[in-house]
Amino acid sequence: MTTTSSVNSNTQGINDALKSGSASASELQSNFLTMLVTQMNNQDPLNPMDNSQLTSQLAQISTVSSMQTMNATLSQLLAQVSASRAMDSAALIGHTVMVPGTLVSVTDGVAGKIGVDLPSTADAVTVDVLDKDGNVVRTIDMKGQTAGVHDITWDGKNDAGNLVPNGDYTFKVTATANGTSVQPVALTYGKVQSISGDSTGVLVNLGNGQTANVDDVRRIL
Structure with missing residues (x-):
C-alpha cells in the first residue's frame, strides 16, 4: 500500500514543477490526478488527509493551463500581425x-x-x-x-x-x-x-x- 510519505513526495514534486515551469499543464494535471487517486485509496477514514494543499495545487494547475493557452493564442496573433506587416511593407518595393x-x-x-x-x-x-x-x-x-x-x-x-x-x-x-x-x-x-x-x-x-x-x-x- 502506498504510504502517506509517498503522497507527500508526489506533492512536493508537483510544487517544484510549478515553481520551475519545467512541466506542461497536461503533465501536471496527470500527476495531480494520480496523486489524488493515491490519496483517496490510502487515507485513513478516521483521520482523513488535509485536502487544502491539493485544492491549492489544482488552482495553480488551472492557472498554468490558462496561461499556456493564452501564450499559444498570443503567439498565433503575433505571427498573423507579422505576416500582415510584411504584406503591407511590400508596398515599399x-x-x-x-x-x-x-x-x-x-x-x-x-x-x-x-x-x-x-x-x-x-x-x-x-x-x-x-x-x-x-x-x-x-x-x-x-x-x-x-x-x-x-x-x-x-x-x-x-x-x-x-x-x-x-x-x-x-x-x-x-x-x-x-x-x-x-x-x-x-x-x-x-x-x-x-x-x-x-x-x-x-x-x-x-x-x-x-x-x-x-x-x-x-x-x-
Missing part, C-alpha cells in the same frame, strides 16, 4: 527610403542623398565625408538645426572645390547643444529591392547587402 546608415556613393560626379536625424535641437551640426582610407575629404557645416530629420547637401566635391573620384564614401555627423552631443543618427537613402524578415521584424533590402528594419524608415520618396 521600388520606392526610395531614408534609413540609418553612413554609406554614400558618388557616380559621375553626383553624390547620393544623405541626411541626419536629430533627437533634439542642436546649436552646431558638422558632417565629415571620408574616403575608403578614412581620410576626411569634405567637411560640411550645417550650423544650428532643430530636432527632426534633415537632408545633408553634398555636391560631391572635396574641401578644395574639386570633384572627388567616383566610388563609395562614408560620412559621420557630429551634433552638439551647449557642447554636449545630442546623439545624431546618420541617414542614407536607398531603393527598396525586396522585403524579408528575421527575429528583429520586417526588413527592407536596399541592395549591396544593405538592410534596415522597416520601423527605422524615416522617409519614403
Whole structure:
C-alpha cells in the first residue's frame, strides 16, 4: 500500500514543477490526478488527509493551463500581425527610403542623398565625408538645426572645390547643444529591392547587402 510519505513526495514534486515551469499543464494535471487517486485509496477514514494543499495545487494547475493557452493564442496573433506587416511593407518595393546608415556613393560626379536625424535641437551640426582610407575629404557645416530629420547637401566635391573620384564614401555627423552631443543618427537613402524578415521584424533590402528594419524608415520618396 502506498504510504502517506509517498503522497507527500508526489506533492512536493508537483510544487517544484510549478515553481520551475519545467512541466506542461497536461503533465501536471496527470500527476495531480494520480496523486489524488493515491490519496483517496490510502487515507485513513478516521483521520482523513488535509485536502487544502491539493485544492491549492489544482488552482495553480488551472492557472498554468490558462496561461499556456493564452501564450499559444498570443503567439498565433503575433505571427498573423507579422505576416500582415510584411504584406503591407511590400508596398515599399521600388520606392526610395531614408534609413540609418553612413554609406554614400558618388557616380559621375553626383553624390547620393544623405541626411541626419536629430533627437533634439542642436546649436552646431558638422558632417565629415571620408574616403575608403578614412581620410576626411569634405567637411560640411550645417550650423544650428532643430530636432527632426534633415537632408545633408553634398555636391560631391572635396574641401578644395574639386570633384572627388567616383566610388563609395562614408560620412559621420557630429551634433552638439551647449557642447554636449545630442546623439545624431546618420541617414542614407536607398531603393527598396525586396522585403524579408528575421527575429528583429520586417526588413527592407536596399541592395549591396544593405538592410534596415522597416520601423527605422524615416522617409519614403
